[in-house]
Amino acid sequence: MATAQTTVSDMLITVKSREIQRGQLAEMRADFSSASRHLLAAAHLELVLADDYLQAGHNDLALRSRLSAASCFWRAGRVDHARQMLENLVQEHPNQTATIQQVRADLESNPTNLAS
Amino acid sequence: MKIAVQLADLPAMHPRLLWHEIIAAAAIVLGEAGTAAPYSFDLTTQNVPAFEQNNLILSIAPPDFPNTYLERLKRTYEPSRLVELAAIAVAGLGLYHGGGHEILDIALRGSSADYLVDEAGHLLEIAGRSRRSDFRVAWDQRQQRLRERHSDGYYLCVVEFETPAGRLSFFH
Numbered sequence: 001m002a003t004a005q006t007t008v009s010d011m012l013i014t015v016k017s018r019e020i021q022r023g024q025l026a027e028m029r030a031d032f033s034s035a036s037r038h039l040l041a042a043a044h045l046e047l048v049l050a051d052d053y054l055q056a057g058h059n060d061l062a063l064r065s066r067l068s069a070a071s072c073f074w075r076a077g078r079v080d081h082a083r084q085m086l087e088n089l090v091q092e093h094p095n096q097t098a099t100i101q102q103v104r105a106d107l108e109s110n111p112t113n114l115a116s
Numbered sequence: 117m118k119i120a121v122q123l124a125d126l127p128a129m130h131p132r133l134l135w136h137e138i139i140a141a142a143a144i145v146l147g148e149a150g151t152a153a154p155y156s157f158d159l160t161t162q163n164v165p166a167f168e169q170n171n172l173i174l175s176i177a178p179p180d181f182p183n184t185y186l187e188r189l190k191r192t193y194e195p196s197r198l199v200e201l202a203a204i205a206v207a208g209l210g211l212y213h214g215g216g217h218e219i220l221d222i223a224l225r226g227s228s229a230d231y232l233v234d235e236a237g238h239l240l241e242i243a244g245r246s247r248r249s250d251f252r253v254a255w256d257q258r259q260q261r262l263r264e265r266h267s268d269g270y271y272l273c274v275v276e277f278e279t280p281a282g283r284l285s286f287f288h
Contacts, residue, residue, distance in 0.1 A: 013132070013221065014132045017133060017221050018134050020222045022134065024222075025137055028193060028194075028201075029192050029193060067224055067225075068222075068225075071225040102226035102227075103224065107225060
């Protein structure tokens, strides 16, 4: 029986990155309704990517995508959901607690990342 | 090393990202320096992988945007945001012409960086300032923040649009 090969779509990664960019640009314009739409789209794409990375054996990239998803949900206004996701990640990846806490601290202090 | 570049080529240099508004912001900010296009930009380069030179003198040609579009963009974004976006354009030009590097993705929040470069996933932090006198503080703050958090390789690009000039460095 042939084994199904799992790949991670370059197109999906590109669309996800561009949705985050669209969200950032909307945040810069103070258009928070538009920012929320694009960041929610990016969050869901990150969750799809996280699963694809996991299937492909890229556990570090899967974690990164789940962290990014939580960050996008937070910035889209789904703060409680994002907090819960970050809590779950700490439970599942205790050795990555510092990284996860860094993401949460950054979101707490500057949710729209407009400090540069 | 002197090189003629087109802002309109950024989407081909870094095809994974969106560039339209970044290019337009760069056209606005460079155009406000008081010189005519193409705009000369002196970018010092330090330890950039696969690039032997110590600087890039970019002669930057903007696309021919309709004035109405540029005026709308100026009303939409605060001046500091336009400078920030213009800095991304300069960083993109510098990375491509300084060693053929590609910006591949957005960096994770909490990483103190903005983008990921090349398959190696090197962090890239970009800052833009309108005044030359603000360059040093912006550089030192970001370098310190990145140094505290990362031991792996990372890029830092800080530019100012008064001269205009900037620095692109790789730390490892």
